[in-house]
Structure formats: structure tokens, C-alpha cells
Amino acid sequence: MGNLIKDNFALRLYTRVARLGSFSAAARECGLSQSQASRIIADLEAELGARLLSRTTRAVVPTEAGAEFLARIEPILSALDDAEQSVREGGELRGLLRLTTPTSFGVRDVIPRLASFAERHPDLHIQIQLGDHRQDLIKDAVDVAIRLGSLADATGTAKRIATIPRVVVASWDYLERHGAPDTPEDLSRHRIIGGTAAAVPSAWRFERDGQESTIKLEPHFSTDENEGAIAAAVAGFGITSTSGWACRRELENGALVRVLTKWALAGIPVHAYFPMGRATRAAARAVIDHLVAKFEREPPTEPI
Numbered sequence: 001m002g003n004l005i006k007d008n009f010a011l012r013l014y015t016r017v018a019r020l021g022s023f024s025a026a027a028r029e030c031g032l033s034q035s036q037a038s039r040i041i042a043d044l045e046a047e048l049g050a051r052l053l054s055r056t057t058r059a060v061v062p063t064e065a066g067a068e069f070l071a072r073i074e075p076i077l078s079a080l081d082d083a084e085q086s087v088r089e090g091g092e093l094r095g096l097l098r099l100t101t102p103t104s105f106g107v108r109d110v111i112p113r114l115a116s117f118a119e120r121h122p123d124l125h126i127q128i129q130l131g132d133h134r135q136d137l138i139k140d141a142v143d144v145a146i147r148l149g150s151l152a153d154a155t156g157t158a159k160r161i162a163t164i165p166r167v168v169v170a171s172w173d174y175l176e177r178h179g180a181p182d183t184p185e186d187l188s189r190h191r192i193i194g195g196t197a198a199a200v201p202s203a204w205r206f207e208r209d210g211q212e213s214t215i216k217l218e219p220h221f222s223t224d225e226n227e228g229a230i231a232a233a234v235a236g237f238g239i240t241s242t243s244g245w246a247c248r249r250e251l252e253n254g255a256l257v258r259v260l261t262k263w264a265l266a267g268i269p270v271h272a273y274f275p276m277g278r279a280t281r282a283a284a285r286a287v288i289d290h291l292v293a294k295f296e297r298e299p300p301t302e303p304i
Contacts, residue, residue, distance in 0.1 A: 008080065010044045011073055013037060014052060018070050019139045021059040029141075074276065081281050093121040097283040100129040100137070101146035102196070104226045104246035105270070110146065113294040117287060124283060132196040132225050137275040143284035145273045148243065149200055157274045159288060162295045163267040165244035166203070169256040173236040180259050181239070184213045191238030194219030195229025197268070203241040206263040213263075230256075243268050 009030075016026040017037065027037035045052050052066035062070055081095065101110050106128060118126055129135075129142070137145055146161065170180075174191075181187050184206040197203065204215045221237045223229050230247050233240045234255045250256040272288040274280040 008077060010040050012077060013040055014044055015070060015074055015077065016141065017041060017053065017060060018062045018066060019141065021061060021139075023060060078276060078281050093124040093283045093286060095123075095281075095283065096125045096127060097144075097281070097287060098127045098129065098140070098142045099144050099146070099284070099287065100131070100135065100140075100142050102132050102148055102226060103130045104197075104230070104243065105146060105148060106130045107227075108249070109245055110291065113291060113298070114287070117290045121283075121286075126287070137273075142275060143281055144288060145275065147271050147273050148197070148268050149202075150269075157277050157280070158271045159274075159292075161270045161272055161288065161292055162299075163269050164246075165267050166197075166241060166265040167244045167247065167251075167258050168239060168241045168260050168265070169233055169247055169251070169258055170239040171234055171236045171256055172254070174233075174238060175257065175259070177236075184215045184260060184263060187215050187217055187239065191220045192217045193229050193232045193238045193240035194222030195226050195232075195240060195242065196224065197226045197242040197246065198229060198240050202266050206260065206265060208263045241265075 013026060013030055013032075016029055017023055020026050020029070023037050023041075024034045027034045030037065032040075041053065048069075050065045050069075051063050052069060053060050054063050054066075099110075107130065111128065114126065118124070129140075135142070147158075148164070178190060181190060184204070187204070192198075198219070201214070204217055206213045206215070221232055223232065226242060226246055229240045229242060230250060232238070233242075233247075234250055239259065244251075247256055251258065272291075274284060
């Protein structure tokens with residue numbers, strides 16, 4: 001087993017083949033040819049004296065022994081990364097950090113706050129995957145995911161980063177043509193823009209003087225990205241419910257205005273989700289600690 005620990009590249013390659021279900025995909029990720037990857041895994045299986053992967057016509061899947069080995073080896077590899085990191089002078093982080101975040105939040109609030117972190121760790125490659133779609137974090141080797149709204153994942157660990165105010169907005173042009181709603185019930189007579197932020201049940205839940213009002217609305221226009229919903233609202237398609245931070249610039253320059261301001265809406269929680277739980281790499285924890293501190297020191301201005 002000593003050779004395995006000494007050269008853990010084979011172990012890392014195995015975890016990627018097992019998670020991706022593909023020799024070719026793992027080989028590309030690791031800078032190898034498919035035949036090189038296959039040979040390294042075959043040598044690993046020979047040294048262990050066990051078959052780790054079952055090769056079918058559709059995919060490559062771990063055997064029972066392979067699944068057990070995967071579950072045990074991934075935390076060890078993360079611990080090795082942390083151990084190596086702990087003895088480096090200056091605490092500089094190295095390697096690749098994969099972070100995924102919703103597009104609006106990533107572009108408008110995460111990336112602008114990461115420049116000083118990146119400068120402090122010049123040997124760390126930060127890869128940010130933007131998108132409002134939830135993905136298979138383990139398969140895609142994501143170290144940390146930033147999630148807005150409720151957390152559906154049962155495994156892993158989470159840390160709250162912030163709470164964002166929710167707003168209901170439209171363009172002046174739309175309101176001049178259709179009038180502004182005075183009550184939440186009036187929304188049923190308006191054109192509604194659907195998007196990821198407007199699709200959750202709490203998006204249209206209003207509270208005033210202790211009285212709660214939840215409106216069920218069918219969108220007339222919808223998009224799978226929050227940035228698209230904001231663009232549609234600016235263009236005059238209708239009214240949408242979104243994060244106050246995501247449209248802060250549009251509110252400040254007058255492209256959008258808030259409606260139903262006398263009614264309160266529940267804020268949107270923002271969490272950092274670590275899919276590997278306790279085995280989370282030090283770089284992932286460090287980048288989130290940096291963001292939390294940044295949000296505390298430099299909170300975005302409240303939407304006007």
C-alpha cells in the first residue's frame with residue numbers, strides 16, 4: 001500500500017472515473033489519453049487485488065468494493081491536501097478550487113469580492129461555474145456551491161453567508177401602460193415574468209400589519225436564468241419577483257422601480273454548501289470565510 005500513498009495520482013484519477021462514470025471524461029480532466037487512464041486504473045486494481053470498476057456499454061460504474069474504496073479514499077485525499085497546505089509557508093493555497101454560484105449573485109456580488117483573495121493566493125486556480133441550474137456537485141467535483149433559497153440536499157454541510165432582501169419590480173414603461181398594483185391581489189391582473197428567483201413559493205408571499213397574503217401566479221414570460229428575468233422586466237415584459245441585490249444597479253439607475261413597497265417579503269437566505277462535508281478542502285473553507293468577512297465589512301447597499 002506504500003506505493004499507493006506515495007503516488008496518489010492513481011487514486012485521484014480513480015475517484016474522477018468513478019464519479020464521472022467515464023474513462024474518457026476523467027482522462028481529459030487529468031490531461032491523459034483514455035488508454036493511459038485505463039492502464040493506470042488497471043495497475044491500481046492489480047495492486048489492490050480487487051476489481052474497482054465495472055465497464056458496461058453505457059457507463060463505467062464502481063463495483064461494490066469500488067464504491068466502498070471510493071467512500072474511504074475521498075476523505076483521505078482531502079486530508080492529504082489539507083496536510084500539505086498546513087505546512088506551506090505563508091498559508092498560500094494551491095491547486096484547483098471549483099465554486100458554483102447562481103449567475104446574478106456570482107457576477108454581481110461574488111466575483112467583485114474575490115480579487116483580493118485571488119491576489120493573496122496566486123498559485124490557486126479559482127474556477128467559478130455560473131448558472132441557476134442545480135448540478136451534481138460530487139460528479140462535477142465542485143468544492144463549494146453557493147445556493148440561494150432553501151437547501152434541498154440532505155448530505156454535506158452548509159454555512160449561511162447572508163440574507164438578501166426580496167423585491168417586486170417592473171419598468172416605468174410597463175407601469176405607465178398597465179398601472180401599478182396597489183395590493184398583492186392586483187398582481188393577478190398583470191403580466192408576470194417567471195424566473196428562477198420568482199419560481200419558489202415564497203417569491204409571492206406578502207405580509208403587512210400581521211396579515212399574510214400568498215398569491216399564486218402563472219407567468220406570461222419565463223426564463224431559466226435570473227438575469228433573463230431582470231432583462232425582461234427592464235424591457236417592459238411585466239412584473240417579476242427577485243433578489244434585491246440582483247437588480248440593485250437597475251433600481252439605482254431607474255431602469256426598474258419597486259412596487260408593493262408597503263408589503264414585506266421574506267428575505268432570501270444565501271448558503272455555502274460543501275458537498276463533501278467534513279472532507280471539504282481547506283481552499284473551499286477559506287474562500288467562503290473570505291466572502292463572509294467581505295459581506296460583513298462591505299454589505300451591498302439596500303435596494304432603493
